[in-house]
Amino acid sequence: MTEQVPRWASETFWKKTAIWVTGGSFVLLVILTFDSLSQITAGGSRVQAYGVINKDVSYRFDKAKQRYQPVIGGNAPLFGKTLSEEEAEKLVDLGKKTVQAKNCMNCHTLLGNGAYYAPDLTKAWLDQGWIAKESREQMMVDFLLDPEKNARTFGSNRKMPNLDITQPEAEAIVAFLKWMSTIDTNGFPHNFKAIGEEE
């Protein structure tokens, strides 16, 4: 005797459903991808052009949006040199490549993604741990060049290892971190008090 299977429980019905649901979701994802990529291209409103490293950067609570967001200020060239857009891009590119080649992401998080053995780097440029805006660049470079001698362990005994970072690479990493701190990350991290924003 053949068993009567209702249509909604049949193999064919679910096969068709699976195909349509998968196809539909994927098409929607592709459309959203086009839109998202157009909004996160460097130079748009959410992700700044690389030349932003010539400007002062901060991170403040926006009352209208009810979340924190980056604030771009007046001129504040990195290492005292104003760079063209191409020069800035080249510098940030070297920084990003160094961050990848040194495998930073398997201790740190970037935009909150990575490993959890060392602090998040999303707003590292704006961290109050660098004490004052004037000395920040040099402190960061010195730290990267010799993290053992200039260790910043905050009482944890965790030290960054020496990764044979060169002077140009260290400066490029600082440029990359400054540029990354200007990305509009929808309020992540929340409640973060940037350097120079002390009450």
Added chain:
Amino acid sequence: MTLQAYQEKAAVCWADCKQRYAVFMANPHLSGGQKLAVHYFTVAMVLFMAQLLFGLLAGLQFLFPSFLYEILDFNVNRMVHINAMVVWMLYGFIGSVYWFLEDESGVEIVGLKWGRLAFWVLTGAVAIVVLVYLFIQFGAGNDTSLWLINEGREYIEAPRWADIGIVAVVLTFFYNVAATFAKGKWSGIAGVLTLDLVALAGLYLAGMFYVTNISVDQYWWWWVIHLWVEATWEVLVGCIMAWSLMKLLGVRRQVVQTWLYIEVALMFGSGILGLGHHYFWIGTPEYWFTIGGFFSALEPIPLVAMVVHSIYDSGVHRFKNSNHPALAWVIAHAFGNFLGAGVWGFMHTLPQINLYTHGTQWSASHGHLAFFGAYATINIAFFYLAVQQARGNVWMGGDLVNGWRWKTAAVLLNLGVLGMTVALLIAGYEQSFIERAVEGSTWAGYFAAQNHPWFMQAMVWRMVFGLMTAAGGGLLFWDLLEIGKGEQRPAAIIGDAATAE
């Protein structure tokens, strides 16, 4: 010992290995595809051991930060830990598919010799990549480093040359699968599996290029990580599970295939746009809050459905089966997938909580239980199926000689991973509270949370349960080498009628 004595010893060892290998290749109980599967399973188990070892080293560094400082730093140990995991999962999946390919298609594997070659190429490449990770570790900030040493992108750190090799191997695997099904029978499982492999290989391409813009970088990076782990891998495991339910419990083909389609609809329906839960904080637009939050909140539904389906089938068939260790691991899979991927994922998937939990030990907690529950378990189940067949399809029940071994290994592994998960969850709560909510996510806040006794206690407990997991892993390895030896009782035939339907 002199050098000559060493050489003689090595020659004896090599001859012994060659002879054992020849005996294995002549095993009359295994088909060509199944022999290849055993190759994959063997390397998978070795990598599983490596995952455990490097996990222990990384865990110890949380407790003793000077341990192996500037010898094997945390980033190296952690990279080998997670890469060994990704690769052993893939080895397990590929092996499982080779295992059932001939049974499911009804014909011999087409182009098996290419499949064998691909295995050796892949294994050689994996060995080189790991050696470079361990002994070279990092390079200068240029393209050469990314091509030859390390791409520095979590989970897909393998250098670019290895990426290309991986794609070539996956294409060979795909050719074996598609050509074999094309020559033999096209079942529902065959269709889903073939299409899923196209997606799996295609998505990997999204992780194979360099960009300066980190928002764009992470956008595509998540296409690989999320759409593999939370979509295509789940469906691949669905196919493997469907076949094994027919074999282990004798569930009817029509039932498992209907369920498989339901799984695909629910998994892809929630998982593809659920990708959006990774797009909250990387610079992407705000509409991902709604889309990512909504669809990822639906992601547990297919996992609940799997549990319902497994319990129903087990009940209907009254747990009658002839491979108790495999069934135990399939049950662990159903619950582990639901708890680890479903519940633990759902707990922090909405942006309102994720703002505080993103990038904390919450993710590590979820990651441990999800990868173990969803993927390690099903692979282990298949290892037991393979051993049973290799021993001449003998009975494998709870009353085996040395049956304590598989039971103890299962208890230690499951409890160990669950314990680590809970310890890491406590660390995650503490971090979200102290570092994020109270201290406002500064570096001082980060370390205030890391130095807190609650965090340190959690790390100690994670280590205790990590050791338990490693003990279970070692016991499992030993058991797989020994189980069923000398057993004379034949296995009751349960599944053949079902798969043939």
